Amino acid sequence: MPKNERTNSAYEKAPPGLIAGCPKCEDGMLRRIATRSGGSFFGCNNYDKGCHFTIPAVIAGKTLNLRSIRELCSHGSTSLLIGFHSKTGQLFNSRLRLDEALRVVFDFAGISRQGNTVLSGGRIRAQNSEAKHG
Numbered sequence: 001m002p003k004n005e006r007t008n009s010a011y012e013k014a015p016p017g018l019i020a021g022c023p024k025c026e027d028g029m030l031r032r033i034a035t036r037s038g039g040s041f042f043g044c045n046n047y048d049k050g051c052h053f054t055i056p057a058v059i060a061g062k063t064l065n066l067r068s069i070r071e072l073c074s075h076g077s078t079s080l081l082i083g084f085h086s087k088t089g090q091l092f093n094s095r096l097r098l099d100e101a102l103r104v105v106f107d108f109a110g111i112s113r114q115g116n117t118v119l120s121g122g123r124i125r126a127q128n129s130e131a132k133h134g
């Protein structure tokens with residue numbers, strides 16, 4: 001049922017549903033953008049200024065909730081998410097994180113792997129190899 005009918009002009013002037021700060025340009029905000037095929041994704045509202053950061057709304061058959069989107073943007077990773085579907089139809093659980101290129105990748109660190117399907121281009125890295133500095 002529609003809960004946000006545009007019945008008054010104040011609604012038109014209100015900012016659209018902004019979900020989280022953009023981790024790429026650190027200036028824009030992410031909002032949900034509908035696609036013509038009926039799906040949606042989250043994109044930076046600084047697109048016109050050259051920031052093309054996006055997060056898919058659905059990853060491996062799982063619809064991300066807004067909390068996960070916010071975690072990803074503010075912390076660079078999510079808590080454990082349940083119910084992804086691999087290409088072979090298997091269910092698996094994983095965290096998501098942003099890699100150094102700010103792409104969304106699976107993060108299986110500390111999780112027993114059930115299947116090794118990752119997003120195209122996704123790479124799983126050991127996390128304990130960072131050199132200390134200071």
Ligand SMILES: [Zn+2]
Nearest residue numbers: 022025044051
């Ligand atoms: Zn941005």
